[in-house]
Amino acid sequence: MGFKLIGQSKKTQARAGILRTRHNDVLTPCFMPVATHGVVKHVxxxxxxxxxxxxxxxxxxxLYQKPGAPLFKKINLHDFMQWPDSILTDSGGYQVFSLAKFRKITDTGAIFSSEIDGRKIELTPQEVIKFQLMLHTDILMVLDECPSFKSSVYEIAAAFRRTSLWASMAKQTFDKLAPGLALKDKVTPKQLPLLFGIVxxxxxxxxxxxxxxxxxxxxFDGYAFGGxxxxxxxxxxxxxxxxxxxLTPTTRARYLMGAGKPEQIVKAVKLGVDMFDCVIPSRNGRHGGYYVFRQNYKKLIASGKMFYDMYDIRRRKFIYNLGPMDDTYCQQECCLSSITYLRYLYNNLHEGLAYRLLSIHNLNFYYTLLKTLRELILEKKI
Ligand SMILES: [Zn+2]
Structure with missing residues (x-):
């Protein structure tokens, strides 16, 4: 269980590894599709x-607000979504700070008003761990305080100090409860989930x-970089x-939260990041944007050159284009349709199928990008 380093680049800090969770082995560097509410939008x-x-x-x-703890007491998140593999759950610290209209932060936790019905909800470091254990996820994140980049130096200092305090409270709760639950676990007996701290x-x-x-x-089993x-x-x-x-231990997974654009991911991998998540591929898909690798993209990535183009399916120039979005690397169903047809579905019908196919295409682009980066690291080319 945990992270194992498999290969290290000679030219950069880039590394390839295996993250062993209680459900499966995840090859790193890796990208995680974002199923915020329990669904990756449209797919x-x-x-x-x-x-x-x-x-x-x-x-x-x-998930704490909807469908909420009463459902997850009976059904774990894997069964609920019918997802057989690993799940990382983010603690919600970032959302409390970015989404909640009303919030109050103390050393014991964050109180905020629900977006759904306005009721007051308190997220404590302990409750966040208990809820994630209830969800039965594979990688748990501690509750953190993520200040705005416009915050004063005092606010930023207070936020990281509180994050450390909350991390110790979360760790204590995890150490107390996780082993007992793992013993009773019918799916993956005796295997503990992983717990990540947030810097x-x-x-x-x-x-x-x-x-x-x-x-x-x-x-911690891994270190995430928030904010x-x-x-x-x-x-x-x-x-x-x-x-x-x-300064981060090489024996632990490193996760850059909320990043990023394809070129940012390449840059961060070269600095030694192992894990990424971002809404960009599905959000761009919903808005008509799609990524295509340039020819010889593997060589371009290795030499630090621009390796992809982004197109807008809504453009007039695509009106008579019978070709697919990509005819080289993408073997998914998105590229069985012509661009002209997808444009028609998107522009004229606002058809959900277009959102789905563009999202699949972009998620496959990100998957292929991370797979290529891993190959380049193991071949010692970056
Ligand atoms: Zn495709």
């Missing part, structure tokens, strides 16, 4: 599986270092991320 779990994914992400903040600290290398050291002293790509200038992220990664 089915069999679509996700067919592409090749075996780890997806769901979110405590949303905060904004764009301060000093805060990031203390935040990471706090978490390392508690010994990046939340609106700050991108060029300021990279040096801080690189510095933080250089």
């Amino acid at each position: 089915s779990m069999s679509d996700i599986k067919r592409i090749g994914y075996n780890l997806i992400l769901a979110n405590v903040y949303h 905060q600290g904004g764009l301060s290398t000093h805060f990031r270092r203390i935040s990471l050291e706090d978490l390392i002293s508690m010994d 990046f790509f939340v609106g700050e200038p991108e060029e300021k992220v990279w040096p801080v991320l690189e510095y933080t990664l250089s």
